Amino acid sequence: MFYYYALYISLAIFGIGLIYKVSTWFRYTIGTDAEDISTSARVLAALKGIILTLLSSKILTLLKVFVLDVLLQIKVLRQDFLKWAMHMCIYLGFMLLLLFHALDNIITPALFEDYYSSVNPFLFLRDLFGVVIVLGVAIAVYRRFILKVPRHITSAMDIYAIIILAIIMISGFLHKGTKITSYTRYQDMVEEYTIEADEDELRTLESYWVAKFGVVSPNLKGPFDAETLELGEEAHDACVDCHSRPQWGFTSYAAAKITKPMALGLDKVDASTILWYIHFLACFLGLAYLPFSKFFHMFTSPLSLLANAVMDPEKSDPANIATRQVLELDACMHCGTCSVQCRVGVIFQQIPNFNILPSEKIPSIKKLARGKKISAQEIRDIQEGMYLCTNCYNCTVACPAGINLQDLWFNVRESLFQKGIPEFLMLSPLSVYRGLMKETLDQANYPIPINRTLESVAGNGDLLALQDRTLPLEPGDYSLLSSLNLAVQSSTFSHCFSCVTCSNACPVVSNYSNPQEVVGLLPHQIMHATGMRLWDLVFSAKMLWDCLGCYQCQEHCPQGVCVADVLYELKNVAITRAIEKMST
Amino acid sequence: MKFALLRCCPTPTVLKQYELSSNAVLQKLGIEAVDIKEFNCCGYPIKNFNFKAYVLASARNLALSERENLNLLTVCNCCYGSLKHVDHLMKDETSLRKEINSTLEKEGLQYEGDIEPKHFLQVLYDDIGIETIQDMVVNTFDGLKIATHYGCHLLRPREIVQFDNPFSPTKLDQLVEVTGAKSVDWLTKLECCGSPLWGVNDELSLDLTENKLKNAKQAGADYLCVVCTYCQLQFDRVQHILLSQRSPEYQLPSILYTQLLGLSLGIDGETLGLAENQVSISEIEGFLLHKEAS
Numbered sequence: 001m002f003y004y005y006a007l008y009i010s011l012a013i014f015g016i017g018l019i020y021k022v023s024t025w026f027r028y029t030i031g032t033d034a035e036d037i038s039t040s041a042r043v044l045a046a047l048k049g050i051i052l053t054l055l056s057s058k059i060l061t062l063l064k065v066f067v068l069d070v071l072l073q074i075k076v077l078r079q080d081f082l083k084w085a086m087h088m089c090i091y092l093g094f095m096l097l098l099l100f101h102a103l104d105n106i107i108t109p110a111l112f113e114d115y116y117s118s119v120n121p122f123l124f125l126r127d128l129f130g131v132v133i134v135l136g137v138a139i140a141v142y143r144r145f146i147l148k149v150p151r152h153i154t155s156a157m158d159i160y161a162i163i164i165l166a167i168i169m170i171s172g173f174l175h176k177g178t179k180i181t182s183y184t185r186y187q188d189m190v191e192e193y194t195i196e197a198d199e200d201e202l203r204t205l206e207s208y209w210v211a212k213f214g215v216v217s218p219n220l221k222g223p224f225d226a227e228t229l230e231l232g233e234e235a236h237d238a239c240v241d242c243h244s245r246p247q248w249g250f251t252s253y254a255a256a257k258i259t260k261p262m263a264l265g266l267d268k269v270d271a272s273t274i275l276w277y278i279h280f281l282a283c284f285l286g287l288a289y290l291p292f293s294k295f296f297h298m299f300t301s302p303l304s305l306l307a308n309a310v311m312d313p314e315k316s317d318p319a320n321i322a323t324r325q326v327l328e329l330d331a332c333m334h335c336g337t338c339s340v341q342c343r344v345g346v347i348f349q350q351i352p353n354f355n356i357l358p359s360e361k362i363p364s365i366k367k368l369a370r371g372k373k374i375s376a377q378e379i380r381d382i383q384e385g386m387y388l389c390t391n392c393y394n395c396t397v398a399c400p401a402g403i404n405l406q407d408l409w410f411n412v413r414e415s416l417f418q419k420g421i422p423e424f425l426m427l428s429p430l431s432v433y434r435g436l437m438k439e440t441l442d443q444a445n446y447p448i449p450i451n452r453t454l455e456s457v458a459g460n461g462d463l464l465a466l467q468d469r470t471l472p473l474e475p476g477d478y479s480l481l482s483s484l485n486l487a488v489q490s491s492t493f494s495h496c497f498s499c500v501t502c503s504n505a506c507p508v509v510s511n512y513s514n515p516q517e518v519v520g521l522l523p524h525q526i527m528h529a530t531g532m533r534l535w536d537l538v539f540s541a542k543m544l545w546d547c548l549g550c551y552q553c554q555e556h557c558p559q560g561v562c563v564a565d566v567l568y569e570l571k572n573v574a575i576t577r578a579i580e581k582m583s584t
Numbered sequence: 585m586k587f588a589l590l591r592c593c594p595t596p597t598v599l600k601q602y603e604l605s606s607n608a609v610l611q612k613l614g615i616e617a618v619d620i621k622e623f624n625c626c627g628y629p630i631k632n633f634n635f636k637a638y639v640l641a642s643a644r645n646l647a648l649s650e651r652e653n654l655n656l657l658t659v660c661n662c663c664y665g666s667l668k669h670v671d672h673l674m675k676d677e678t679s680l681r682k683e684i685n686s687t688l689e690k691e692g693l694q695y696e697g698d699i700e701p702k703h704f705l706q707v708l709y710d711d712i713g714i715e716t717i718q719d720m721v722v723n724t725f726d727g728l729k730i731a732t733h734y735g736c737h738l739l740r741p742r743e744i745v746q747f748d749n750p751f752s753p754t755k756l757d758q759l760v761e762v763t764g765a766k767s768v769d770w771l772t773k774l775e776c777c778g779s780p781l782w783g784v785n786d787e788l789s790l791d792l793t794e795n796k797l798k799n800a801k802q803a804g805a806d807y808l809c810v811v812c813t814y815c816q817l818q819f820d821r822v823q824h825i826l827l828s829q830r831s832p833e834y835q836l837p838s839i840l841y842t843q844l845l846g847l848s849l850g851i852d853g854e855t856l857g858l859a860e861n862q863v864s865i866s867e868i869e870g871f872l873l874h875k876e877a878s
Contacts, residue, residue, distance in 0.1 A: 150691045343593050343625040346644050349687050350637035390593035390625045429629040429662075431783025432814065436598060436821055438786075450784060507775050511791050546785055548792075549631070550776035551740035555750050564741075571632045 010284035017291030028369040031411025034322030045319035065309040089136025120244040175275035177255025181263035208232025216263035297333035304331035305402035338395035355385020358395040417449040422456035476535040489565040496527040502553035519543035587657035589617035592813040601857030605842035626663040642670035647693040661812035665737025667701035722850035724764030728871040731805035735812040763848035770803035779818035797834040808838040824862040
């Protein structure tokens with residue numbers, strides 16, 4: 001009774017969770033484009049899209065993707081054999097146990113007339129499938145905790161998944177093991193199935209079961225003589241149809257052997273039943289938790305793979321793209337392939353912001369999509385992580401769930417800019433990609449985040465506009481000079497005697513007839529002001545951010561001043577200062 | 585000749601023709617290019633933001649190449665400039681080297697400086713040599729005038745990149761003339777293409793690009809010829825935007841050197857991805873003279 005209550009409750013939670021999760025695919029939005037599309041429009045567009053796809057020739061593509069990518073996981077196999085083996089073990093073992101063991105009152109008898117769980121081949125296969133899962137879990141643990149692939153982050157979600165699977169498997173084996181040794185179980189069976197038997201017969205049968213079936217009896221202990229066993233075997237004739245030798249369930253039998261010294265005590269407390277409760281409750285817990293756990297990817301990853309195989313960013317309905325992008329968040333199983341392949345992943349070792357790694361961006365985007373309240377600092381970190389990307393598409397190509405990660409980053413970036421927080425990475429060639437995508441963006445909004453960032457780092461230029469400003473006698477912070485990264489290059493500014501060669505060689509300066517009005521300080525003036533430690537002047541010069549890094553200044557300098565290198569370092573310092581200012 | 589080839593981040597998506605044409609030409613020249621799966625971004629894009637992260641990124645690529653005992657080949661000036669700069673810093677700055685190597689060590693890597701980062705052009709000019717290439721040319725261009733654009737990080741700072749004379753370089757011009765094309769002298773040949781500011785200060789970036797296009801056109805060039813990912817993005821994709829928004833009169837298509845050389849080595853236009861260019865270069869095949877079979 002309790003079993004069924006527990007089952008129905010967990011099924012109900014699973015069902016509600018599933019409905020809730022699916023509803024989020026249509027309710028949540030990612031990026032600015034999706035904001036204007038209503039939930040009902042998205043549901044209708046999805047239905048229409050699915051029906052039209054199923055009725056078109058695209059169904060062949062879907063079939064191909066289903067077989068190659070969903071069932072056989074060819075993409076994972078090509079990337080990493082060990083990972084593929086891990087996944088295949090868990091996935092195959094799990095499916096087979098689910099169908100033939102968990103559902104053994106529905107599916108198995110329908111397929112096999114003579115199904116009986118304690119008879120071969122079923123007895124053997126159940127244990128074999130279990131061992132296959134254990135092998136998969138062992139590879140997973142090995143990969144995550146021993147192999148330590150760089151930038152492969154393990155989250156709480158991964159650990160929960162491994163723990164639940166481990167509890168189910170271990171309790172299953174131990175349950176069977178203690179059942180084998182249980183004298184009470186043996187007596188129950190004898191009572192139920194032996195109709196006519198005298199005491200002698202029962203004793204020989206018990207001897208036989210102690211010797212051959214692993215039962216631990218309080219009354220009888222081996223070794224037994226051959227005659228007893230022979231008689232026992234005759235008595236066993238009544239049982240033989242329902243019981244193969246337990247050795248065939250090799251892991252359960254091993255568990256029985258291990259727990260044998262404690263078998264009588266375990267039987268007294270009815271450990272087998274307790275373990276059975278643990279086993280099915282863990283299964284039900286897994287079932288109820290499934291829509292919220294990484295196991296949910298068994299539904300969502302195939303959906304994402306199939307959807308991406310037939311969708312085209314140019315032609316698909318924007319409503320469906322919006323829905324697919326939220327679905328993709330659930331399709332991520334946090335396998336970490338993207339972060340290992342990420343071309344800027346290495347930067348994480350210098351700038352410890354988790355959001356740099358693609359696999360860790362997903363949970364952050366989930367948080368944003370959920371509309372949860374997030375601190376300003378966290379939004380800054382997410383925005384920085386999203387922008388620190390060279391748009392090489394490695395993550396998208398690598399993703400075994402077929403998630404179009406690159407498009408996710410792009411959309412999230414643009415919508416984050418609306419929150420009004422400066423992004424200093426915008427002042428770098430990482431912006432080239434955004435520039436190339438300019439025509440796909442809202443033209444009025446396009447320059448806003450850049451200008452905001454510029455103003456945040458360089459001010460509005462008031463300082464440089466004051467022509468009659470009196471210079472303070474006390475120069476600025478000396479420590480800033482030493483915070484420049486490379487003493488050799490950055491100290492060369494002191495060799496500058498303001499001959500203006502660098503400014504004359506600068507293509508940016510020569511682009512303007514009134515350069516000072518546009519860029520604030522010219523390169524030679526920056527060198528000079530740096531020497532005088534007039535930091536507020538230096539860092540308010542827009543020249544720093546209009547510098548191409550083309551090294552013409554440095555190449556032409558007759559004094560060996562590493563002008564461009566000094567400018568680079570000043571930019572680093574300016575950004576560090578601006579970030580500090582923003583954090584306080 | 586065998587190298588580890590560092591592919592530049594934007595090439596697989598927005599500059600496929602560079603991958604196609606460099607693969608084809610490398611193969612034709614008998615250069616074996618090894619792809620190291622773990623390679624990362626060269627760090628160039630974050631030099632403004634965090635210098636040490638920039639150093640770490642390039643140092644990791646150098647270390648990966650060194651692990652395979654291969655020189656590191658690149659077709660992009662920005663990658664090249666970064667790798668040369670970091671190679672130099674890792675050799676000269678002891679404390680920086682220690683710091684970076686201790687980070688790399690977490691992955692079992694370190695950089696000792698036993699290999700050399702090389703630009704594709706350097707391999708062509710210094711390792712293979714003009715004469716050998718001359719012998720391999722099957723088709724020559726006739727009457728084609730090219731404005732060569734070296735790009736900043738191939739030339740400057742000279743003591744670090746050590747490729748050519750930074751004030752009057754000739755190597756790319758010679759390599760262009762091997763194909764029968766004529767290299768024209770032009771005013772802003774050695775200036776920046778404007779790419780570093782694209783997406784940051786678009787107007788300034790376009791000013792610089794426009795000025796270069798104008799000067800090259802005035803010198804009579806039919807095409808620009810480029811040896812860098814970012815320069816080509818600027819002269820092709822950004823020029824495409826420039827022509828539609830600002831100054832259609834300055835249209836001057838830009839061809840990658842690997843495409844130009846590829847054509848004269850007898851590789852077909854499709855293999856070289858000519859059609860991928862946004863400002864069309866398809867007419868360049870009209871300048872080709874096919875050598876008589878002798």
